[in-house]
Amino acid sequence: MIRNFDLDLLRSFVAVADLGSISAAARRVGRSQSAVSLQMDRLAEMLGFPVLERKGRGVVPTPRGGAFLDDARRLLDLNDQVLNQHLHGSFAQPLRLGFVQDVGEGVMQRILVRVAASFPQAPITVRVCSTLAMLEKVMVEELDLAVGFRHETELPATVLLREPLVWIASRHLRLDREAPVPLVLFENPCICRSAAIAALSAAGRGFRVAFTSPSLPGLMAAVGAGLGVTVRSPRSLRHDLAVVNDLGTTALPDMEFVLYGRSGARTEALTKVEEILCEEIRREHPLYAVA
Missing domain, CATH: 3.40.190.10 (Periplasmic binding protein-like II)
Structure with missing residues (x-):
């Protein structure tokens, strides 16, 4: 019978679930890959069910492991909150x-x-x-x-996530193949704007800038209203939007989220x-x- 959870096991499990890779999780928690693999075996033995399964080249939580994952996060958050409250109880710097x-x-x-x-x-x-x-x-x-x-910067930087860029438009938008593609874009500088224009230019497809905005809600409202096509990551999709696959361009580049911090x-x-x-x-x- 389990009396106490080993928080190190939970921390490694959360890292594996977040990163989809035992080797990447091992680097995050400062252990060897084999040590993290043994931790996952031990956690599964303690719980009485497998917590991870293979999917492609990575690993994902099993259905029961996914349900346990939320509880593991809560336990770790409570542990960290209590520690920080007592170790940094007077911490009030912005x-x-x-x-x-x-x-x-x-x-x-x-x-x-x-x-x-x-x-x-x-x-x-x-x-x-x-x-x-x-x-x-x-x-x-x-x-x-x-x-x-x-x-490009000299600041400390850590790549957190890569996401594919896709063409997105209203489900009701119908594009005329003979007419320039109407684009809905952020103002310069913007990696999505540059990617959209470069892709269409390389494919020899005409385009026009139909709408610009410095605001993402404004941009997506214009897309939803059918003013044109934009380039964003799939996380921008809504029920009224769809990915456009027939513009005749090659695959768009990835979008990379990076964590920047101060030197020192x-x-x-x-x-x-x-x-x-x-x-x-x-x-x-x-x-x-x-x-």
Whole structure:
């Protein structure tokens, strides 16, 4: 009979589930691949059912392992919250975070719930803006950590997640093959804008910019209204939108989410916040996470 869970087993299990890879999880938790494999065998033996199964080249939780995963997260969060409350009970320094809009409201909400629980006395500031704007704020120490798209910089950077870019339009939009493709785009600079224009140009397909906006909700509202086609990751899809596969272009590049931080030593608090950011963003699409 299980009397106490080994939190190290749970932490390794969550890492494997998030990353879809035992080797990647081993690097995150600072153990060897064989040690993490043994941990997963031990956890399955303790619970009485397998927690992982193979899928393609990676691993995913089994149905029962997936149900247990949420409980494992709660146990680890409670453990970390209690520790941080007592180790950093007086920690009240501001935590300043930046995100690109594509991270998504749901992911940001989960991140803020966990950060606020770990550091209840710390004022939290969030800026949602472009990657370039965030990098500038990190460099002048107006932000502590930022999640944006890949960009050349001397700041410490960790690739969190790669997602395929796709063409997206309203389900009701009908494109005239003889007419220029109407594009709905962010203002420059934007990796999705550049990818869309480059792909159409390489395919010899005409296009026109039908709508621009600095706001992701504004952009997606225009797509939903049928003003044109845009390029985003699949996470932007809604019930009224669909992927467009007949524009005659080659595959679009991937979108990479990158965690940027300030140069120099990390405080223990920022290390914990960084861990939360990595886990929650990679949790969206664990099999496509960077190994």
